[in-house]
Amino acid sequence: MCVACATFTVTSCLDTVILPDNITVGEDFWQRKSDVALMVNEAYNGMTVENVMERLIVWGDFRTDEVAAMADGSLEGTIPEALKELEQASTQVTNRYATWSDFYSVINKCNIVLEKAASVMDADPNYTEGDYLTDRSQMLALRALCYFYLVRNFRDVPYVGEAYMSSSKERSFEQVAPTVVLQHCIDDLEEAAKNAIQARGYASTDWRRVGWFTKDAINALLADVYLWRASVLHSNADYQKAIDCCDQVIDSKKSMHVKGRTETVEKEYPLADARKSYEDIFVTQNAEESIFELQVPKNPAMCKYLYKYGSNTSSEGYLKGSIIFTLDAATTNITGAVGEKVYPANDIRYYWTVFTPVSGAESFNIRKLISNNSREVLTTEARGFVSRDYADIDQNYIIYRLSDVMLMKAEAMVQLVDTAMAGLSDEDRAAKQAQVDLGLRQAFNLVQAVNTRALLDANLGDSIKWSNLTTMKRTGKDGMELLVMEERLRELCFEGKRWYDLLRFNYRHIDDARYDQLICGADLESLPANFDDMLAIMTRGRTKMANGLKAKVRNEAYLYLPIPNSDLILSPLMKQNPAYGSSNQFERQ
Numbered sequence: 001m002c003v004a005c006a007t008f009t010v011t012s013c014l015d016t017v018i019l020p021d022n023i024t025v026g027e028d029f030w031q032r033k034s035d036v037a038l039m040v041n042e043a044y045n046g047m048t049v050e051n052v053m054e055r056l057i058v059w060g061d062f063r064t065d066e067v068a069a070m071a072d073g074s075l076e077g078t079i080p081e082a083l084k085e086l087e088q089a090s091t092q093v094t095n096r097y098a099t100w101s102d103f104y105s106v107i108n109k110c111n112i113v114l115e116k117a118a119s120v121m122d123a124d125p126n127y128t129e130g131d132y133l134t135d136r137s138q139m140l141a142l143r144a145l146c147y148f149y150l151v152r153n154f155r156d157v158p159y160v161g162e163a164y165m166s167s168s169k170e171r172s173f174e175q176v177a178p179t180v181v182l183q184h185c186i187d188d189l190e191e192a193a194k195n196a197i198q199a200r201g202y203a204s205t206d207w208r209r210v211g212w213f214t215k216d217a218i219n220a221l222l223a224d225v226y227l228w229r230a231s232v233l234h235s236n237a238d239y240q241k242a243i244d245c246c247d248q249v250i251d252s253k254k255s256m257h258v259k260g261r262t263e264t265v266e267k268e269y270p271l272a273d274a275r276k277s278y279e280d281i282f283v284t285q286n287a288e289e290s291i292f293e294l295q296v297p298k299n300p301a302m303c304k305y306l307y308k309y310g311s312n313t314s315s316e317g318y319l320k321g322s323i324i325f326t327l328d329a330a331t332t333n334i335t336g337a338v339g340e341k342v343y344p345a346n347d348i349r350y351y352w353t354v355f356t357p358v359s360g361a362e363s364f365n366i367r368k369l370i371s372n373n374s375r376e377v378l379t380t381e382a383r384g385f386v387s388r389d390y391a392d393i394d395q396n397y398i399i400y401r402l403s404d405v406m407l408m409k410a411e412a413m414v415q416l417v418d419t420a421m422a423g424l425s426d427e428d429r430a431a432k433q434a435q436v437d438l439g440l441r442q443a444f445n446l447v448q449a450v451n452t453r454a455l456l457d458a459n460l461g462d463s464i465k466w467s468n469l470t471t472m473k474r475t476g477k478d479g480m481e482l483l484v485m486e487e488r489l490r491e492l493c494f495e496g497k498r499w500y501d502l503l504r505f506n507y508r509h510i511d512d513a514r515y516d517q518l519i520c521g522a523d524l525e526s527l528p529a530n531f532d533d534m535l536a537i538m539t540r541g542r543t544k545m546a547n548g549l550k551a552k553v554r555n556e557a558y559l560y561l562p563i564p565n566s567d568l569i570l571s572p573l574m575k576q577n578p579a580y581g582s583s584n585q586f587e588r589q
Helices: 033-046 050-062 078-087 101-123 129-154 178-194 215-233 236-256 274-284 300-307 402-415 426-453 466-471 476-492 498-508 532-539 543-552 565-570
Strands: 009-011 022-024 067-069 290-294 319-321 397-401
Touching: 033 101, 033 129, 050 067, 050 078, 050 101, 050 129, 050 300, 050 319, 050 498, 067 078, 101 129, 129 178, 129 215, 178 215, 215 236, 215 290, 215 397, 215 402, 215 498, 236 402, 290 402, 397 402, 402 426, 402 476, 426 466, 426 476, 466 476, 476 498, 498 532, 532 543
Parallel strands: none
Antiparallel strands: 009 022, 067 319, 290 397
């Protein structure tokens, strides 16, 4: 399940600089096919180190309604203090999570392969053009993934497209507008797709089917990038491109599905059956419905943050499931369906998510991704914890799976529905309303398919229904937008998706984001205010501090982390996010 480790040396004298200070490669390197394979593997391995893993967890989940910090206020150290800053929207420029060097390290490894691998074709006849194109495809995609994480968490980031092999090469970086970074990501992914490996080329038990950037993984990432850009720029063209990429993934997954012996009816989508889904996705891992997951042989970050922060004697991880998972329905709905909990009792994901939910409780230990319980969980009594050794968290980190792609498609489809009726005759209005209903219904069908596969008993009637839209606080297109978001919460909680879902929701409802310009160095008060409904959802997991958080996170700048202090000191061309003060306050060296 794990990617082989590279054997050459990669060192950094300054851990905080934007690129490694030294990369030592022997003079006889880049002579053999195996040399390229080592560096490709090293790039993938760079995404599984603890520093990256903890950022994927914290960046994607912690600032949302689904996760809260552990309640034990007696803990000391950089992790509890840094989490407290994020939780209270009082992040300092020295915060441990406001660092990006490990992502730029992976980017540099990708750049090295892209620069050096072609020459190996001349040195080693066993390294063919097909091998080179495959390696190039994966490095372009992996580089795009890193930049996509960076732009969604820091907004204004430097784009480095060349390899740095030693500290002697001059390095002077400056930030570029996020639209520039996104276009680079799209260009790289579209180029990578041309020579991508096909998942169907590997056996169902081969980790490379989902552990490498295949054509399906590239299209899933490309759909995500288009969906993000569409939400920020309000671009129908990008929404359509996101749908097209999702369709390619869905069609590919359907074409590879082999009907199991226990299947009594044909599946419209190859999703695991409810009672087997947890085991397939999170215990066995690399499931049929998986698209791309980082192969992590040991995952200490997931252990510390979601399970036990210190040792087997620790009672919990640094993070817990928030109050929204309580049994008290009144606490859980803000803008969604009236009078409904996050999960109905017939939804098996209710038994996946957290341990022992009770009415009125403020947080719960996380079960998803942590429990090794592969039983067919049927009752709340069966939520008991299945012990897992502290050092034995061999849990992959899932970047994309099929249900995620289906819900991305649904999200984009909702946004393409045109509800404008002004100036239409009664006859034209009726025809237009029929088109609106059809578009929303097509998106709803995707959401319902994800929801229905999670039901313990389809006859109990807990599946979401088209009629639910009429009972929501918001109906029509706005209600459907929220329904997609709520289903993404139910399906993907704790998988590093929620923060980016909330940001897309926010951007769709604000104007003048000026994504083609830098906000670093800009006038803070000139930036657009954040959407009230997004802030309401974001803070519903922290009821005691909700009003203060809404006031603090008042405009776009506060959605992003501060630019790493160490890089501001070392690079005079970079500027700080105005939410965290002026870059001039730092003494340059």
